[in-house]
């Protein structure tokens with residue numbers, strides 16, 4: 001843009017100057033102009049071809065006067081040396097000193113002896129280059145010693161006048177061209193600035209009203225287009241973040257709805273059993289104990305849900321206290337998995353840990369990793385058949401210690417897989433849960449593994465089984 005402006009202004013100066021020089025060149029060489037200029041300048045009724053000859057002869061005459069000035073008092077010699085050769089264009093030559101005293105008169109030798117003074121008005125008429133008259137100042141050693149009053153045989157004045165008018169016309173024309181060019185480039189430059197500004201304005205106005213779809217349409221290659229691109233990227237980012245915000249708001253509303261539903265269900269249940277007890281509907285001791293046991297279970301469930309929610313929210317905002325230690329993976333996982341092996345001894349489900357467990361140094365919070373395994377294994381327990389199989393295998397590769405928990409359960413439909421780690425996802429449309437989950441377990445697992453700098457993912461085939469994987473970096 002800077003270059004463009006500079007170029008435009010330079011061109012708007014250079015072009016009229018070039019045009020001016022060109023016009024002068026044309027004028028000097030054009031016969032029409034030449035004829036026009038010399039049309040009134042005649043010498044003995046013969047038209048002169050070139051005015052320069054006259055100018056040159058006047059200049060020559062002045063030089064001769066200066067060269068022979070010392071002889072000015074010797075009339076004959078001075079006349080001979082200075083004037084005899086200049087008679088083609090000059091009809092008379094008079095020389096006066098700065099005070100106006102006549103020093104030489106080519107036509108009147110006698111006038112000198114009379115000590116004649118030439119009046120100022122007459123001298124002035126020569127100085128003003130009036131018709132047939134011109135004057136030249138005579139300098140000797142940079143000292144003005146007199147003025148040559150030259151009477152011409154030709155009318156030089158009309159030439160000068162015409163020449164002056166033509167020069168003036170060229171100047172006016174060049175000036176008009178200059179103004180035209182400046183206007184042209186100014187409009188072009190201002191257009192190249194105003195167009196993107198208009199586009200920016202439109203887009204900015206849209207943004208201020210929450211409309212993020214008005215693209216800044218400007219494709220020229222300059223600094224403004226760079227700015228437009230940056231602005232447009234900003235608009236896209238704002239658009240994305242506004243969409244994100246809408247989504248976030250939506251999921252927040254859903255979250256609140258889920259939380260309130262999940263908490264209300266056990267509370268309603270507890271409330272109805274308490275009311276039944278109050279009204280004395282539990283008539284027998286056995287019935288009373290059953291009611292109380294339901295109330296206790298529901299209270300425990302409620303407590304667990306509140307704990308899960310608290311844990312998840314703390315994990316998500318990075319405020320959950322983690323107790324990291326760097327330890328041998330083999331020792332850690334052997335210990336955690338041993339407790340599961342014990343538990344499954346009394347169950348019809350087979351729980352198998354594939355040994356050996358690789359021995360690498362991992363940074364982990366043992367209690368939280370145990371919680372991850374517990375959540376995944378508890379889920380597997382819910383979905384495997386009566387004599388199901390749950391297998392845990394471990395591997396260390398590419399700086400990751402990977403744990404795989406595989407079951408031969410009902411599997412997860414492929415359309416559910418992307419959502420299993422979302423809050424409250426239970427895979428069941430109706431909230432009357434067959435498996436009784438809250439949909440928080442895997443969301444908590446994900447946050448714990450992320451806090452370890454690892455990853456968690458799942459592979460599943462309906463009616464074949466599911467494998468959950470998580471990795472810990474080492």
Ligand code: ADP
Pocket residue numbers: 375379380383407409410411412420421425426427428436437438439440441442443466
């Ligand atoms: P919850 O188990 O409390 O419902 P989770 O977050 O632990 O919540 O699990 C989310 C959902 O993922 C479950 O409701 C279930 O649909 C699915 N799921 C998890 N583990 C398995 C599994 N091993 N086999 C089949 N489905 C599973």
